[in-house]
Amino acid sequence: MTSTLIAPGTAIGKPAHRDPNVLRWLAAYTSSMVGDSVYYIALSWAAVQHGSPAQAGAVMAVSAVPRALLMLGGGVIADRFGPRRVVIGSDLVRCAAGLSVAALLFLTSPGLWPLALLAVVFGTVDAVFMPAVGALxxxxxxxxxxxxxxxxxxxAIRFASVVGGPLGGLAVALGGAAAAFGLAGLLIAVSVPLLISVRMREPAADDKAEAGGGGADAGGGGADAGDVGEGKGGRGAGPGAAVLGAPDSEAGGATATARATTPLGDLRAGLRYIRAHRVLAPLMLAIALGDLGFVGPLNVGLTLLADERGWGASGMGWVLSGFGVGAGAAALLLTVRGRLPHAGHVAGWAILAGSVAIGALAFVPGVLAAIGVALLVGLLAGLSGALCGALLQTQADPAYLGRVTAVSSLVSLGFAPLSMPLSAAAIGTWGTGPVFVGSAAVCGLGGVVALCVRDLRRAELPG
Structure with a gap:
């Protein structure tokens, strides 16, 4: 389990959707995501059953605090110890926590405290899990x-959202929250042996982020390159090597880096690297603006719009389904094509066009038109999101990828949700139309950044 195996041709020159190694990783990721969806159903149901609506809301929200506070540290951990090692450990902790609460609910009626504790554990683990998943x-x-x-x-994310909800609801209906928590734990557990079977490859010389992409030097700043130099040079396997099973061999160079630097020093180096990178820095800004303008209207704003127009819960559900179909179509397009030319350019225009569609959503005459506009929003947002994610993956030096993913996740999952209460308050004051237009303008600024910054606009995906 700790041996390093040279695997010539593993995943090299083979499309990802036909590579058994990638498919094992995808199966592990999908199982974990479905487990997450079931977990949230179980948590919300159990919280409502054991407390008041305000207490249930607090339990559901408490996981966001450690996730936001610890996300950057999670990126450092992923880079220092290897992303697969961190993902496996995270899944084991989440599985054990979910099964423990399932047993507790089955045997006793303990109230809200184990649910709040479970939410804190999941939020804390998510802060480490998400950057590692992005780096894997x-x-x-x-x-x-x-x-x-x-x-x-x-x-996989779309599949998990479609399947996880009904599966969690069925588990609750048949066996209560305890059964749903148990199912979530088992689904997360399935990912562990799959991840252990995945062959890990060492990035070859040309894979190591010609990190300037649009012209930035490989270190993003000379001091930063030195901070992780030992990590990149001491991995032990040559180009094209694959590591099977063992976290130790995967993280050999990362362990050497951990001895040579401090976690705080690694965090500072990662932030300096992003700030100095001529593609990643503006890309982070574009992602932040796009998410800030998108999250409010497509969450709380859509609920208030549906209530104002008399669409009802079913109408809102159909609009959300339109968005999901559009986003899924964009993911399918990228899966089939594998690469779109002029990625930076296309991402910028997709963000701009998507922002116009977001603004238009508040002025459509009926629910059918709203479904069509939502489908367009999902298609454009899904396309721009996938391209931005792919650019992050390909532009970042692998030695920094956990920290790069952590910053991106913090922007999307830590800061962007803050726009939801602001959007609700603004709609109460000015109405849906002005707030949707204002949010669309913020989102559109992300596209403007992508199109105006030359290195980002000219960024390409490797082909």
Whole structure:
């Protein structure tokens, strides 16, 4: 389990959707995501059953605090110890926590405290899990397949959202929250042996982020390159090597880096690297603006719009389904094509066009038109999101990928949700139309950044 195996041709020159190694990774990721969906159903149901609506809301929200506070540290951990090692450990902790609460609910009626504790544990583990998940594809396939992997990952997320909800509801109906928590734990557990069977490849010389992409030097700043130099040079396996099973061999160089630097020093180096990178820095800004303008209207704003127009819950559900179909179509397009030319340019225009569609959503005459516009929003947002994710994967040096993913996740999952209460308050004051237009303008600024910054606009995906 700790041996390093040279695997010539593993994932090299083979499309990701036909590579058994990538498919094992995808199966592990999908199982874990479905387990997450079932877990949230179980948590919300159990919280409502054991407390007041306000207490249930607090339990559901409490996981966001450690996730936001610890996300950057999670990126450092993923880079220091290897992404697969971190993902396996995270899944084991989440599985054990879910099964423990399932047993507790089955045997006793303990109230809200184990649910709140479970939410804190999941939020804390998510802060480590998410950056590691983002860094893992670069160790599973080659750079020219990372865009296709982003599309496959998007399809897995859509599948999990479609299947996880009904599956969680069925588990609750048959056996209560205890059964749903048990099912979530088992689904997450399935990912562990699959991940252990995945062959990890060492990035070859040309895979190691010609990190300037649009012209930035490989270190993003000379001091930063020195901070991780030992990590990149001491991995032990040559180009094209694959590591089977063992976290130790995967993280050999990372362990050497851990001895040579401090976690705080690694975090600072990662932030300096992003700030100095001529593609990643503006890309982070474009992602932040796009998410800030997107999250509010497509969450709380859509609920208020449906209530105002008399669409009802079913109408809102159909609009959300339109968005899901559009996003799934974008993920499927990238999975099939594998690469779109002029990625930076296309992402910028997709963000701009998507922002116009977001603004138009508040002025459509009926629910059918709203479904059509939502489908367009999903298609454009899914396309721009997948391309931005693929550019992050291919532009970042693998030694920094956990920290790069952590910053991106913090922007999307830590800061962007703050726009939801602001959007609700603004709609109460000015109405849906002005707020949707204002949010669309913020989102559109992300596209403007992508199109105006030359290195990002000219960024390409490897082919």
């Amino acid at each position: 594809p670069a160790r599973v396939t080659t750079r020219d397949q990372l865009a296709r992997v982003q599309g496959m990952r998007g399809l």
